Amino acid sequence: MAYVLVAILLLVAIAYIAKPFLGPKPPTNNPSPNATPTAPVNQVPVPDFQADSAFMFLSKQVDFGPRVPNTPAHKKCGEWLVRTFKQYGFTVIEQKVSAPYYKGGYMNGVNIIAQYKPELGKRICIAAHWDSRNEADKDTKDKNKAIDGADDGASGVAVLLEIARALQKNPIDIGVDLICFDLEDNGQDGGASETWCLGSQYWSKNLHTPSYMPTHAVLLDLVGAKGAKFYKEGISRNVAPQFVNKVWGLAAQLGYSEYFINEEKGGITDDHLFVIQNAGIPMIDIISLPGEGDHIFGSHHHTHADDINIIDKKVLKAVGQTMMALIYQTHNGVM
Numbered sequence: 001m002a003y004v005l006v007a008i009l010l011l012v013a014i015a016y017i018a019k020p021f022l023g024p025k026p027p028t029n030n031p032s033p034n035a036t037p038t039a040p041v042n043q044v045p046v047p048d049f050q051a052d053s054a055f056m057f058l059s060k061q062v063d064f065g066p067r068v069p070n071t072p073a074h075k076k077c078g079e080w081l082v083r084t085f086k087q088y089g090f091t092v093i094e095q096k097v098s099a100p101y102y103k104g105g106y107m108n109g110v111n112i113i114a115q116y117k118p119e120l121g122k123r124i125c126i127a128a129h130w131d132s133r134n135e136a137d138k139d140t141k142d143k144n145k146a147i148d149g150a151d152d153g154a155s156g157v158a159v160l161l162e163i164a165r166a167l168q169k170n171p172i173d174i175g176v177d178l179i180c181f182d183l184e185d186n187g188q189d190g191g192a193s194e195t196w197c198l199g200s201q202y203w204s205k206n207l208h209t210p211s212y213m214p215t216h217a218v219l220l221d222l223v224g225a226k227g228a229k230f231y232k233e234g235i236s237r238n239v240a241p242q243f244v245n246k247v248w249g250l251a252a253q254l255g256y257s258e259y260f261i262n263e264e265k266g267g268i269t270d271d272h273l274f275v276i277q278n279a280g281i282p283m284i285d286i287i288s289l290p291g292e293g294d295h296i297f298g299s300h301h302h303t304h305a306d307d308i309n310i311i312d313k314k315v316l317k318a319v320g321q322t323m324m325a326l327i328y329q330t331h332n333g334v335m
């Protein structure tokens with residue numbers, strides 16, 4: 001042991017003495033700083049997230065009528081989503097899903113996977129669900145009528161569409177996948193988790209790219225209503241604690257601590273649960289949990305109050321700008 005120590009000390013001493021004699025490297029005739037092994041990233045400023053535009057994308061979805069699977073409104077809205085992502089230069093995969101409905105029969109849907117620069121390996125994934133609920137089971141009247149789902153469904157997708165628009169205008173050199181899951185919201189209240197999130201259950205077992213593993217994965221749900229409060233959700237904290245803290249820290253830096261609360265809440269069954277379980281992708285969920293007990297998602301949840309009047313552009317802005325910063329700062333090597 002002593003010999004080893006002496007030998008190490010000798011080597012360190014030789015290295016130290018030898019250093020002054022090494023001298024400067026000969027000139028390489030290459031003045032470009034880009035000659036270094038890793039070329040510096042072309043920094044792109046974080047674009048401003050346009051809440052007015054996101055609100056327009058939200059209204060458009062609501063105008064189709066409730067996006068209930070197996071209905072014409074659902075089909076038309078899906079076609080519009082595909083067209084719109086393509087219009088912004090995205091490559092779109094339509095993944096058809098047919099899954100048993102817990103009340104009987106089948107629900108037919110389509111997961112819409114919109115890819116920005118699909119050829120690139122480094123990718124960020126942001127997801128939301130685009131279908132809406134076929135009943136207002138938490139309301140006191142018209143319980144059997146489908147809800148508008150302005151917040152529950154349309155808000156997350158509106159943020160994705162606005163990100164798509166911004167990416168086309170402000171190009172970057174990393175890939176972004178904006179995934180609209182279908183068949184999320186027609187599960188059994190109080191029933192088995194597996195009656196919900198049928199689209200993401202299918203996708204997570206049938207990934208559009210084998211071994212798909214994005215650098216970051218975020219789910220957006222209920223991201224548009226007045227009084228939204230985004231707590232650090234339990235499953236997200238469990239699977240990606242550091243990333244959750246990063247995102248909440250980013251929101252705080254941007255001045256959105258009013259919405260992104262630096263406190264923890266329990267786990268919620270949502271699309272991210274199945275993405276984590278089946279695909280092993282550590283997806284976190286940004287979901288408004290402003291209440292307690294039966295109203296954990298807010299009093300408008302699964303009622304007819306979830307219409308366009310519940311939407312607050314300031315909430316869309318807070319979530320959208322935070323996601324924009326996540327994408328561009330990751331590209332710029334800051335995140």
Ligand SMILES: [Zn+2]
Nearest residue numbers: 133152185302
């Ligand atoms: Zn819902």
